Amino acid sequence: MQHKDRKEDGVTDEMxxxxxxxxxxxxxxxxxxLAKLYRLGTSKIRIILDRNTTRFPADFMxxxxxxxxxxxxxxxxxxxxxxxxxxxxxAFTEQGLAMLSGLLNSKQAIxxxxxxxxxxxxxxxxxxxxPELYREMEQFKNSLLSSESDS
Numbered sequence: 001m002q003h004k005d006r007k008e009d010g011v012t013d014e015m016x017x018x019x020x021x022x023x024x025x026x027x028x029x030x031x032x033x034l035a036k037l038y039r040l041g042t043s044k045i046r047i048i049l050d051r052n053t054t055r056f057p058a059d060f061m062x063x064x065x066x067x068x069x070x071x072x073x074x075x076x077x078x079x080x081x082x083x084x085x086x087x088x089x090x091a092f093t094e095q096g097l098a099m100l101s102g103l104l105n106s107k108q109a110i111x112x113x114x115x116x117x118x119x120x121x122x123x124x125x126x127x128x129x130x131p132e133l134y135r136e137m138e139q140f141k142n143s144l145l146s147s148e149s150d151s
Contacts, residue, residue, distance in 0.1 A: 011037050011112050016119055021075050021091075022140075023068045027120065028091040030064065030072070034100075037116075038109035048103050049090070055103070060096035064089040094120045 019033040035042040049056060064072070068091065072079050092100060097120070101113035 011115070013115060013119060016112070016116055018076075020119070020123075021072055023064070023071055023091050024062070026093050027123065028093055029097060029116065031090040031092065034092070034097075037112045038104065038106065040104075040106065040109060045100070046087075046090075048100070052103060055099050056096060059093060060099055061090055061092045064091050 016037065019029055019037070020027050021030070022028070031042055031045050034040075035045055038045075049061070065088070069089075094117075097113065097116055101110070101117065104110060104113060
């Protein structure tokens with residue numbers, strides 16, 4: 001990867017990749033993780049969303065449901081259930097992340113978001129080049145979806 005380790009902003013590509021999840025058949029990132037990476041408060045992201053609701057249709061972002069949260073926990077054992085939160089986390093699709101990037105002003109958020117978009121693009125480019133990887137990802141996705149529906 002071109003920008004393997006960016007020390008100046010304290011965020012590595014690996015850190016970003018570790019916060020990409022599959023929910024509802026889509027690769028997403030969660031607002032709580034984005035806030036940490038951007039060094040912004042989650043409330044700042046939510047204020048931006050509240051002021052720009054028409055820019056974020058359902059295929060750009062969605063509230064994390066209980067089933068989604070269980071799926072997140074299965075994908076990353078470090079994630080804890082957030083039963084104490086008054087508002088559900090928000091999942092951003094690749095398109096939602098691109099839209100959000102145009103609304104962020106801090107240098108940190110802009111630099112990190114550029115790298116997030118590059119990583120999503122790289123993932124999209126790599127998967128078709130490796131049919132076995134694509135099949136494995138589809139099987140994994142289908143097993144996640146079937147286990148979610150069994151819950």
